[in-house]
Amino acid sequence: GQQLNQSPQSMFIQEGEDVSMNCTSSSIFNTWLWYKQEPGEGPVLLIALYKAGELTSNGRLTAQFGITRKDSFLNISASIPSDVGIYFCAGVDIYNQGGKLIFGQGTELSVKP
Amino acid sequence: DAGVIQSPRHEVTEMGQEVTLRCKPISGHDYLFWYRQTMMRGLELLIYFNNNVPIDDSGMPEDRFSAKMPNASFSTLKIQPSEPRDSAVYFCASSLKVDTQYFGPGTRLTVL
Numbered sequence: 292g293q294q295l296n297q298s299p300q301s302m303f304i305q306e307g308e309d310v311s312m313n314c315t316s317s318s319i320f321n322t323w324l325w326y327k328q329e330p331g332e333g334p335v336l337l338i339a340l341y342k343a344g345e346l347t348s349n350g351r352l353t354a355q356f357g358i359t360r361k362d363s364f365l366n367i368s369a370s371i372p373s374d375v376g377i378y379f380c381a382g383v384d385i386y387n388q389g390g391k392l393i394f395g396q397g398t399e400l401s402v403k404p
Numbered sequence: 405d406a407g408v409i410q411s412p413r414h415e416v417t418e419m420g421q422e423v424t425l426r427c428k429p430i431s432g433h434d435y436l437f438w439y440r441q442t443m444m445r446g447l448e449l450l451i452y453f454n455n456n457v458p459i460d461d462s463g464m465p466e467d468r469f470s471a472k473m474p475n476a477s478f479s480t481l482k483i484q485p486s487e488p489r490d491s492a493v494y495f496c497a498s499s500l501k502v503d504t505q506y507f508g509p510g511t512r513l514t515v516l
Contacts, residue, residue, distance in 0.1 A: 322503040333495050333507035334447075341503075373423075379447070383503040389460055390435055390502040394447040 297380055297395025304370055305403050312378060312398040320382035323356050324362040324392065329376045337378075338365070371400050387404040406430070408508030410496050416514045422484040425511045428477055429498030437497040437505055438471055438481050447495070453479065454502070486515045 295314045304310060314323075322341055326334035338349050340356035347354055353366045363380055378391060380395040409428040417423055437452040442503045451461040456473045464471070468487070473479040483490055493512050497505040 324504065326507075331509075331512075333497075333509045336504070336506055356485075361451050385503060390437065390452050390454075390499070390505070391449045391460065391463075392439075392447070392503075392505060396446060 293328060295380055295382055295393055295395040297398055299398060301399040301401070303401045303403065306370060306372060308370055309375070310367040310370055310400060312380075312383070312387060313362060314380035314395045315362045316382055317361070317381070318361040318384060318393075320393075321360075321385045322383040323332065323354070324350075324381040324383070325354050325363070325365045326379045326381065327376045328379065328397075331394070367400075370400075372404050373400050375400055375402050407456050408496055408498050408506055410494075410508040410511050412511060413509060414512045414514075416516065417486055418516050419487055420485045421515075422482065423486045423490075423513060423515075425481040425494050425496075427479045427481070427496030427508060429496070430506060431478070433498035433500050433506075434476075435502050435505070436473060436479050436497045437499070438479070439495040439497060439507075441495060441510070442492045450481070450495070462503070483513075486513075488515045 297314045307389045325337045328337045338354040343360045345356040355360040358393045377399050379397050381392040411426045438450040441447045450463045451471045453473045471481045491499040491514050493510045495510045497507045
């Protein structure tokens, strides 16, 4: 099915480093969401973005809704071992696709203590 | 407040058997979604409900799949008959606004 382009696919970093990942789409979205998924669990909502240009933080996490409405990025500052997991972006085009989330392929994050 | 509850967490069945997955959404949420996650296709929407009414079932793969929401606090996803290619993790999600969706822990289905 339709997917967003999420990069990088994986990251191996040292504890304390900052992390950046992004998603791009050929389609415009009204909402961007960022989720984290750990093994054997469901995706957990980290940040929701509703307006173009919006910059939102949640602790050490910061995400932005791109001005063009076709991209979003997520930054994690001062990474810690519990940040390990797969991070997914998701876009929503409410007016044309209702509640259907379109997901990126995920960024697998590994943090070395 | 309790999150989305799914049962069972794991299901192993043989090809041809009927499988029923259950979901209890977050109280007060008007939207309920069923997703499937596989390595090949990632997370895909199967169907979603608003106020217990199916709104979009275009993601349901075949007639073997059916979903119901008899009331605001319960939904089922049924596969009959099941096939090995149905093996996946099935997630239920709910939301107050159609876009901001909260996922349950999932049901890992294995069809032998």
